[in-house]
């Protein structure tokens with residue numbers, strides 16, 4: 001059985017030629033079999049992953065319904081824990097839910113691990129049918145657009161900071177590339193956890209917005225280790241989150257303090273980088289990798305949203321305006337998420 005079925009009007013990638021390769025197509029709607037739930041989508045979020053998918057930079061099977069992030073209302077349920085009318089958002093990962101790793105709560109290690117809209121169909125559609133395990137109750141304080149902004153970027157940042165880097169209240173967090181989706185999520189989550197947050201951006205005009213989100217200082221995207229050391233009295237950051245890759249990795253290592261944790265989830269600017277080994281062992285650094293997150297981590301993230309963590313939405317588009325929405329995501333360095341409304 002396919003893990004995710006996108007139904008009704010769907011935004012389907014047919015040709016990897018950029019936004020114009022995504023077209024609206026109608027698919028039949030079906031009743032959910034046992035264990036699965038059909039949800040009427042109220043909002044679906046876009047990520048840079050969608051741009052890589054639609055341009056062919058990330059190869060996927062086609063036709064493919066895009067978008068990892070969705071929220072909506074249960075229409076029909078084949079699982080006793082959900083009923084018609086429930087307001088939900090989606091855990092953005094598909095997994096088998098049965099293997100030993102899944103049962104141990106490590107869905108990110110499942111051999112069938114998949115991100116919605118990439119390795120399986122996604123949320124950019126009117127109706128989606130998925131396993132009951134993928135649904136979480138929508139925090140009442142979030143709008144539909146905010147609920148759809150939360151899943152992939154915020155889960156990625158949450159796992160990086162909480163599980164992998166063990167960020168504690170009172171520690172200093174440096175977010176490299178604060179205006180990207182994961183960067184913005186990391187600033188908000190770092191602040192929510194009580195850390196002192198520093199960030200960098202290549203878009204100078206985004207500085208005021210990043211300060212408004214709760215960053216204490218915003219530095220330019222090159223040569224930031226010097227000002228980071230200055231504002232931490234020479235100690236460096238306890239945790240550095242870098243999703244930028246080769247262009248920033250050395251500066252990020254220089255910014256990491258004694259016993260610090262450097263956590264990476266992306267390599268937009270290049271996949272190969274040099275490592276200065278003494279900088280790692282003399283300073284007892286930990287270099288940590290992470291991608292997406294587990295269901296338990298998503299549950300913790302949703303609870304944080306119940307307690308006031310609120311994602312940022314840059315702009316909403318109608319679902320039928322998906323091409324325009326993808327072009328907007330590609331062309332502007334917007335702070336916050338781009339959301340589709342079916």
Ligand SMILES: [Zn+2]
Pocket residue numbers: 095096097098099100101102103107110111112
């Ligand atoms: Zn599994």
